[in-house]
Structure formats: structure tokens, C-alpha cells
Amino acid sequence: MEFQFEFDWQAAINSLPFLLKGIPYTLLISFGGLAIGFVLGILFGLLSLNKHRALKWPATAYIEVFRGTPILVQVLFIFYGLPDIIGAPIHPLVAGIAAIALNSGAYISEVVRGGVQSIDRGQTEAGLSLGLSRSQTFWAIIWPQAFRRMIPPLGNQAIVSIKDTSLFSVIGVGELVRQGQVYIANTFTAFEVYFAVAVLYLIITLSLSLVLRFFERRGLGSA
Amino acid sequence: MAHIVKMQGMNKYFGSLHVLKDIELTVESGEVVVIIGASGSGKSTLIRCVNGLEEFESGQLTVDNRSLAPRGGNQRSLSAIRKEVGMVFQQFNLFPHLTVKRNIMLAPIKVKSTREADAEKTALRLLDRVGIGNQAEKYPSQLSGGQQQRVAIARALAMEPRLMLFDEPTSALDPEMIGEVLDVMRELAKEGMTMMVVTHEMGFAREVADRVIYIHEGQIVEQGQPDAVFDNPQNERTQAFLSRVLSH
Numbered sequence: 001m002e003f004q005f006e007f008d009w010q011a012a013i014n015s016l017p018f019l020l021k022g023i024p025y026t027l028l029i030s031f032g033g034l035a036i037g038f039v040l041g042i043l044f045g046l047l048s049l050n051k052h053r054a055l056k057w058p059a060t061a062y063i064e065v066f067r068g069t070p071i072l073v074q075v076l077f078i079f080y081g082l083p084d085i086i087g088a089p090i091h092p093l094v095a096g097i098a099a100i101a102l103n104s105g106a107y108i109s110e111v112v113r114g115g116v117q118s119i120d121r122g123q124t125e126a127g128l129s130l131g132l133s134r135s136q137t138f139w140a141i142i143w144p145q146a147f148r149r150m151i152p153p154l155g156n157q158a159i160v161s162i163k164d165t166s167l168f169s170v171i172g173v174g175e176l177v178r179q180g181q182v183y184i185a186n187t188f189t190a191f192e193v194y195f196a197v198a199v200l201y202l203i204i205t206l207s208l209s210l211v212l213r214f215f216e217r218r219g220l221g222s223a
Numbered sequence: 224m225a226h227i228v229k230m231q232g233m234n235k236y237f238g239s240l241h242v243l244k245d246i247e248l249t250v251e252s253g254e255v256v257v258i259i260g261a262s263g264s265g266k267s268t269l270i271r272c273v274n275g276l277e278e279f280e281s282g283q284l285t286v287d288n289r290s291l292a293p294r295g296g297n298q299r300s301l302s303a304i305r306k307e308v309g310m311v312f313q314q315f316n317l318f319p320h321l322t323v324k325r326n327i328m329l330a331p332i333k334v335k336s337t338r339e340a341d342a343e344k345t346a347l348r349l350l351d352r353v354g355i356g357n358q359a360e361k362y363p364s365q366l367s368g369g370q371q372q373r374v375a376i377a378r379a380l381a382m383e384p385r386l387m388l389f390d391e392p393t394s395a396l397d398p399e400m401i402g403e404v405l406d407v408m409r410e411l412a413k414e415g416m417t418m419m420v421v422t423h424e425m426g427f428a429r430e431v432a433d434r435v436i437y438i439h440e441g442q443i444v445e446q447g448q449p450d451a452v453f454d455n456p457q458n459e460r461t462q463a464f465l466s467r468v469l470s471h
Contacts (some may be wrong), residue, residue: 126316129274130330130382131306142332144320 005191012192015183017146019196022179026204029093029175030162033100038154039162041108048113059109066106072167075099079171096175097166104161111153115146155212159205166201176200226285227252227386227417228273233282235441242268244441252385255418257428257449260438261464266421269438270388272419273419274308274469275301285295287385306334309379313391315362315371317363317378327378329452334382340427342381349377353407380411387411389420425468429453437461 047059079095127137169178228250235243327346333339
């Protein structure tokens with residue numbers, strides 16, 4: 001018996017139609033989770049900037065818990081653990097979106113906090129001295145500038161979260177990796193199929209990078 | 224004449240540092256008061272108290288007949304005061320994400336609910352007045368320092384303030400741009416604007432001020448008409464300070 005390996009392009013190409021069925025799930029979990037994560041991130045990020053301890057504390061706790069535990073454990077906990085408490089099964093898609101939302105939300109909170117804190121105090125003083133209220137000053141002056149600075153780290157987080165969805169194959173969501181595993185179980189073409197899977201992830205993340213770069217360039221006039 | 228600012232026994236601390244000591248000061252409507260002193264003497268802190276950017280610990284402060292209590296005071300009189308008091312900062316503090324025109328239009332639209340078209344008209348008129356009517360559509364970063372500071376003055380004027388505070392408006396400028404900013408301030412003074420100006424420009428102080436105040440280590444040590452203070456200072460600290468800054 002001789003060991004000879006040749007990359008079977010045909011096998012990789014043949015797997016594509018099956019793999020592509022996973023892409024909607026990958027995108028749905030990623031962007032659904034990120035959208036909610038963005039809302040959580042703004043909410044907890046702003047809370048963490050608050051002077052009042054009572055408001056700051058929950059934000060700090062949330063950020064530390066979801067940043068300090070693995071996302072795999074988080075999704076297992078949501079999918080297998082939570083149903084014991086609520087007495088009803090949780091759909092794997094819901095569990096996946098929730099895990100991405102909670103996990104990315106913790107990181108985005110820190111992005112929001114850092115972005116807002118990076119804006120010079122003089123901007124707030126100028127707004128207040130013109131008679132704007134604190135919230136007007138924040139939303140009209142501080143937030144637009146902070147958001148522009150947040151775009152690169154937000155893009156970074158989006159890419160991390162897209163890749164994190166690959167872990168959700170363990171709860172049986174038919175996303176990209178799961179589709180690959182199922183296909184390989186029938187064809188034994190692991191090398192070719194995982195290669196194809198990797199390329200598909202790369203296409204998604206590279207497209208996102210391009211879009212983000214476009215938005216960054218449009219940021220004319222920012223300091 | 225009616226006073227627009229009145230400070231009585233005002234004290235301020237930064238931690239254990241006593242930065243303003245028993246300040247007694249009244250500014251009349253239409254008056255131009257220039258505050259001089261060494262850096263760290265508390266002169267910037269003094270005018271920053273007037274619009275509540277700094278809190279004070281004890282004493283009384285009345286601005287435009289509204290009193291500001293120690294430690295922040297009430298939010299309503301604070302915001303009422305800020306609508307009436309314009310401020311120009313050392314570092315300009317223009318909004319970098321907005322065009323020059325939008326910088327000036329922002330506060331009238333947000334605070335006074337001025338219509339967009341009216342706010343724009345006012346902005347363009349003010350830009351003309353400070354000599355940069357052709358820069359309306361640019362972003363602050365595309366202007367020189369002197370131009371940026373003139374935009375900042377126009378931005379404050381758009382709220383039609385009754386009092387203008389200037390916190391070292393020329394200290395961050397290249398020497399060749401100081402004149403253009405001082406010219407705008409001189410014009411404002413001539414038109415009767417009430418002004419409190421912290422500056423190191425002694426020539427400007429002598430020429431434009433109705434009254435010069437010298438602050439040393441948080442205390443008003445001497446005040447009077449510019450000629451009196453500059454030519455015949457009574458206090459030895461004032462003498463020492465002036466001989467340092469005026470020696471050519």
C-alpha cells in the first residue's frame with residue numbers, strides 16, 4: 001500500500017452546494033447576534049462610563065463575566081443548561097444568536113467605553129458652554145466622533161464573532177462547519193472539504209473588511 | 224449700570240489646593256475686564272466658574288441675575304446661564320466632525336430651536352464678520368489656528384450671548400496669527416460686548432480693557448484701569464509680575 005495524496009479539486013467543488021446551505025445560518029447567527037450585541041454594547045458601554053456606582057456595577061459585572069468565560073461554554077450553558085431552568089428546549093439557532101450577542105456585547109461595551117473616553121474633554125466643555133444639555137452634547141458632539149473611532153475595533157469584533165459561530169457546530173446548528181462535518185462523514189474527503197470551508201469563511205470576512213475600509217475612508221474631517 | 228457677574232467670597236479647591244481665595248468681583252454690563260497673572264494663579268479657573276465648567280466650594284456667584292450655588296448648584300439656572308454666556312477656549316475646541324458652518328449652526332438649532340435656514344444665515348453673517356466668510360463649507364482641520372479661533376468666536380456669538388469669556392484665546396496660536404484674533408476681539412469690545420478675558424497679551428489688555436485684574440495665587444491682588452495698573456502698580460507682586468512680562 002502506498003501513501004500518496006493528491007488534492008482532489010473535484011471533491012472540494014462537489015461539496016460546495018452542500019456547504020453553501022450552511023452560509024445563511026452562519027450569517028444569520030453572526031449578524032443577528034452582532035446586531036443585538038451592538039445594542040448591548042452601547043447600553044453597557046455607556047453604563048460603564050456612568051459616575052454612579054449603582055449603574056456602573058452591573059455593566060462591569062456583565063463585561064467581566066462574558067469576556068472572562070469561553071464562548072463555547074456560554075453556548076453549551078444556554079443550549080443544554082438553561083432549558084433545565086426554564087423548562088422548555090431552546091432552539092439551537094436562538095442559542096447561537098444569544099451566545100454571539102452576549103459575548104460580542106461584552107467586547108463591544110469596552111469598544112464603546114474606549115471610544116467615548118478617547119474624545120477630548122474640551123469637546124464636552126464646548127458643547128456645555130454653548131448651552132447644550134449633557135445628553136445633547138453627548139449625542140450631537142461626542143458620539144459621532146467616538147463612533148468613527150470605534151469602526152476599526154467594531155470590524156475586528158465582527159470578524160471574531162463570525163469565526164466564533166463555527167463553534168456552534170457542537171449544538172447541531174447547520175452552519176458552515178456543521179455542514180462540512182456531515183458531508184465528510186459520507187465522503188471521507190476531510191482535507192478538501194475543510195479547505196473549502198476555510199475559503200468560504202475567508203470570503204465572508206474579506207468582504208466585510210472591504211466594506212469597513214470603505215466606511216473608514218469616508219470619515220472625512222474627523223480628527 | 225447693572226452688573227452681569229457678581230462673585231462674593233468665592234472659594235475653590237482642587238483637592239487640598241486652594242485655587243481661588245475669597246474672590247470679590249463685579250463685572251458691569253458692557254465692561255471689558257482683562258485678567259492677568261502667572262500660570263497656575265487661578266485666572267482660568269476664575270472665568271470657568273462663571274459658566275459652571277468649574278464648581279466652587281463656598282461663596283456666592285450671580286450671573287445675569289441667576290445665582291449659581293456652590294458645588295454645582297441647580298441645573299436649571301446653570302443651563303440658563305450657559306445660554307447667555309459664550310466661551311472661547313485656548314484650544315478652540317471646534318467640533319472636528321462638522322463643517323465650519325455646522326459648528327456655528329449647532330447650538331442655535333439644538334438649544335433655541337432656530338430654523339435651519341435662519342441658523343445658516345446667521346452663521347454666514349458671523350463668518351463674514353470674523354473675516355472668513357469663504358470658509359463655511361470647510362472642516363476645522365482644514366483651517367489655520369487663527370481661522371479656527373475666529374470660527375470659535377463666531378460659534379459663541381451665534382447664541383447672542385450677553386457675556387463672552389475668553390480663556391487664553393491666543394496662547395495656542397503661532398505668533399503671526401495672534402493679531403487677527405485680537406482684531407476680532409477688539410471689534411467686539413468696541414461694539415459694547417461684555418467680556419472677561421484671560422490673556423498674556425499685555426498690549427491688548429492696555430488698549431482694550433476697561434479694567435485689569437491681577438491674580439496671584441488665587442487672590443485678586445490688584446485691579447484698576449489699565450494705565451494705572453501697568454504704569455503705576457501699587458502691589459509689589461504686581462510690580463514683580465509686570466516687570467517680568469513687560470521687560471523688553
